[in-house]
Amino acid sequence: MSNNTRIPFVDLITPHLELKEELGAIFEKALSSGRFIGGPVVEEFETEFAKYCGVKYCIGVASGTDALRFALIAAGIKKDDTVITVPNSFIATTEAISQTGALPEFIDINERTYNMDSEKLREYLETQCYIDNDTGRLISKRTGRDVTSIVPVHLYGQTADMEPILELAGKYNLVVIEDACQAHGAEYFFKKEDQWRKAGSMGLAAAFSFYPGKNLGACGEGGAVTTNDEEVARKVRMFRDHGQAKKYIHEMEGYNGRLDAIQAGILRVKLRHISQWNEDRRRNAYLYNELLGGIDGIITPYEPSWTKPVYHLYVIRTKNRDELQRYFSENHIATGLHYPIPLHLQKAYERLGYRKGDFPVSERVASEILSLPMYPGLRPEQQSHVAEKIKEFVLNSTLNVS
Numbered sequence: 001m002s003n004n005t006r007i008p009f010v011d012l013i014t015p016h017l018e019l020k021e022e023l024g025a026i027f028e029k030a031l032s033s034g035r036f037i038g039g040p041v042v043e044e045f046e047t048e049f050a051k052y053c054g055v056k057y058c059i060g061v062a063s064g065t066d067a068l069r070f071a072l073i074a075a076g077i078k079k080d081d082t083v084i085t086v087p088n089s090f091i092a093t094t095e096a097i098s099q100t101g102a103l104p105e106f107i108d109i110n111e112r113t114y115n116m117d118s119e120k121l122r123e124y125l126e127t128q129c130y131i132d133n134d135t136g137r138l139i140s141k142r143t144g145r146d147v148t149s150i151v152p153v154h155l156y157g158q159t160a161d162m163e164p165i166l167e168l169a170g171k172y173n174l175v176v177i178e179d180a181c182q183a184h185g186a187e188y189f190f191k192k193e194d195q196w197r198k199a200g201s202m203g204l205a206a207a208f209s210f211y212p213g214k215n216l217g218a219c220g221e222g223g224a225v226t227t228n229d230e231e232v233a234r235k236v237r238m239f240r241d242h243g244q245a246k247k248y249i250h251e252m253e254g255y256n257g258r259l260d261a262i263q264a265g266i267l268r269v270k271l272r273h274i275s276q277w278n279e280d281r282r283r284n285a286y287l288y289n290e291l292l293g294g295i296d297g298i299i300t301p302y303e304p305s306w307t308k309p310v311y312h313l314y315v316i317r318t319k320n321r322d323e324l325q326r327y328f329s330e331n332h333i334a335t336g337l338h339y340p341i342p343l344h345l346q347k348a349y350e351r352l353g354y355r356k357g358d359f360p361v362s363e364r365v366a367s368e369i370l371s372l373p374m375y376p377g378l379r380p381e382q383q384s385h386v387a388e389k390i391k392e393f394v395l396n397s398t399l400n401v402s
């Protein structure tokens with residue numbers, strides 16, 4: 001490939017051009033029927049996405065952030081609770097926790113999977129919490145508040161290690177809400193049950209985002225809650241629509257958080273392609289693994305045998321991350337950082353009182369990760385070009401050192 005080739009980070013144009021007629025028909029149908037909010041198209045999408053995730057219920061909402069917030073409130077998380085999650089995520093995870101009135105508390109990630117470390121979760125529950133003798137409730141020593149739930153994040157499209165997390169949750173009576181916003185279609189193997197389960201079907205409820213760049217993306221904002229729990233489903237349906245099950249009969253205050261009919265129609269079209277798109281992402285990831293595997297100082301993603309990731313992102317690690325990113329940018333290859341500052345060190349969370357050094361793995365990883373171009377239509381020659389540039393960079397930096 002020539003040296004002027006631009007490689008984008010994602011391609012949000014080609015798939016839409018390929019589906020242009022079908023997607024255009026969705027708009028036309030909405031325009032001619034006047035059904036913009038709710039209605040049969042939203043319900044059809046909900047039924048199909050529930051089936052895809054292997055759950056009984058799916059409730060379409062306005063965004064992944066709404067999905068997380070509604071799932072948490074419907075699961076009973078309330079003001080002054082403590083909710084456990086990871087510092088290596090998008091801020092929406094902790095925003096949703098805070099917006100229920102609860103406090104986020106962090107567990108460090110595993111150095112290889114970049115997801116919640118279940119051993120550290122165990123250690124936290126055993127040493128950083130105690131059971132109140134009078135009430136029997138689990139209290140965080142740090143916050144002095146009730147610990148009521150865990151939000152594992154399936155980051156980069158790979159599920160967290162759910163079996164031990166769910167076991168600990170069961171032992172300590174904690175609710176588990178999956179942040180599956182990056183993991184549509186990802187799978188996890190339960191050894192005890194001897195079966196694979198889809199992201200979004202493992203906790204009490206789960207949140208998905210249909211932000212355009214996600215594996216299943218709308219042409220605008222969108223999200224969904226999935227659950228097998230009828231009561232959680234009923235509550236989320238009410239929260240998204242001002243706390244009403246019937247028009248103007250408000251059982252509680254809710255939100256304006258609905259999925260609109262045009263987005264639902266678009267998502268129905270795209271849902272028919274997601275299995276293929278996820279396969280394409282996996283194929284691209286394995287080619288990257290091959291191309292980059294032998295390069296000194298480059299760590300490629302780790303895929304444990306108990307996961308089938310969907311590679312929302314393809315994230316490598318290197319000590320010279322900033323220089324490598326600059327080199328890519330000079331060579332017109334777009335990259336990303338997911339995420340450059342761990343949540344506990346964000347200004348927004350100063351009030352939580354965490355300091356540098358509190359979550360060493362998240363902090364180290366944040367300074368070394370680099371997300372390479374990844375999307376279903378990425379071509380092998382583009383990937384070879386990316387690999388060539390990394391090799392060039394590594395060679396130049398060793399020459400400069402010696």
Ligand SMILES: *Cc1c(COP(=O)(O)O)cnc(C)c1O
Pocket residue numbers: 063064065066089090092093153155179181182208209210211222223
């Ligand atoms: C995208 C994302 C969200 C939020 O989804 P929105 O639809 O943008 O509100 C939450 N958590 C994670 C991990 C995400 O990647």
